[in-house]
Amino acid sequence: MSLPRGASPWLEWAFTSVQAGLLVLDESLDVVFANPWLLRRARLDVADVLGRPFFEVFPSLRGSHFERRLLSARAVGFPALLSETLHQSALPLYALTGSPSSERLLKQSIQIVPMGTAQAREAGGRYLMIQVWDVTPLVVRERLLKQQAERMHAMAHIDALTDIGNRRHFDAMFEREWRNALRSQQSLGLVLFDVDHFKAYNDTYGHQRGDECLRLVAGIVESQAQRPRDVVCRYGGEEIAMLLPDTDLAGALRLARRVVDEVRARCLPHDGSPLGVVTVSAGVACERPGPGLGADTLILLADRALYQAKRLGRDQVAVLERHATPTA
């Protein structure tokens, strides 16, 4: 410790007990005081620090925003605040346990408080106090809260029945991927699936079996959309949408056909259907956004293609030639 001789007996005790880092510099930025809290976390001994220039003790801070704020606090005499959010770990201070590695750096909130003008005049120079607060627990807590918020946000985007994204999720993802496609000038694929004769299935087997049927189809669609940005959502009652970024028409058609084939291959009995088993129809659209081609057009094209597949006898994939249809 380095408190002046003659200081009150409790003063040293109080200063050594403070649960924050304290560092005092004189006007030439030599360290005149450092408390044990700070020294232990800096892995330094009092002898390494006392009477030495601050930037020799902490050379990593040379040229940093910290240096700039420190010099300005000394020059104008106004306190400076350095927030954790804008700086991350400013001083090389580490958690007490373990090795001083970058992942053990403390998250710090720092205040640089220069001595008041009148007092500085009396003291023969402007001393500067640096206070360091360990806000690591706070940062961790906020991160957890943010993760939780994100999870809740995600839950609000999940269809309770099928466990795939819901319509809200589809709308959000569709907007995002359309913008991405516009920027990257890649084509965006959209497949709309619809369970054939689903009303008859519900009427024949009841709603519970109907729900199971939807879950099965949703699972099959999901198993075919495996890239990280592929999105599968329940689009309407028995309609499921598959959004395929950076995909060409051939790729989208291939995935759509696999789903149609796979559903048929499961041989789920369906007495209300002429085919005798559960089948799906699929409408495929794939476009590169450009002038005169809005996001709505892609959905419209997929929807019309789906209608086409139904009209041609169901249990199949259809795609429309965009140029053969009037652009809306």
Added chain:
Amino acid sequence: MKLTPLELDALSELFNIGVGQAADALSQLAGEPVLLSIPQVQLLPKAEVIRQLSRGDDKRVSAVRQGFHGDIVTDAILMFPAEQSLQLVQIMVGEQVPLEDLGEMEQEALAEIGNILLNSVVASVADSLDLMLDGSLPEVELGIVSDVLLAEQDIDEPLLSLQVRFEIASRRIHGYLAFLLDMRSTGLLEERVAAFIRQLRGGGA
């Protein structure tokens, strides 16, 4: 307070020096250029400042307050409409997800942004007008603008106020800087500004 147009111009110049320095510091912090400009220093009644800041439905502001004392005593307050402060912090922090509210850590970031700006502008004015001042640490206040400005007192009293425009990442964010001065401080400030102008003229002659 009464200042002539010439005196207000002179004050604008002095504020601008500090604003320029603050822009440098903020750019360094953000890792991309932050442009700051102040159109004009004005004397406005509190009621008018409140009216300008509470346009639209949302009357909430995020404010950074710092006290300065010495030759004069003033509370310097930087205010943003709440939603603008969210944008500013989001851009400065580099957060991708839009913020819905200022959490504890984001409030501290806003305090730092305010601290940089307030220190710079007050220092440049104090330096030029030869005012001895000490400062306090910044505090963030979230609330409605009339509370932040202590509007129950002297609602018609003119405030030294300036709009601050932040331009960052091709977005514009409007802040408001206001100084609450007591009578004695107001008198001294007027005196010093007048003296500063006389000196400029004397020097120029």
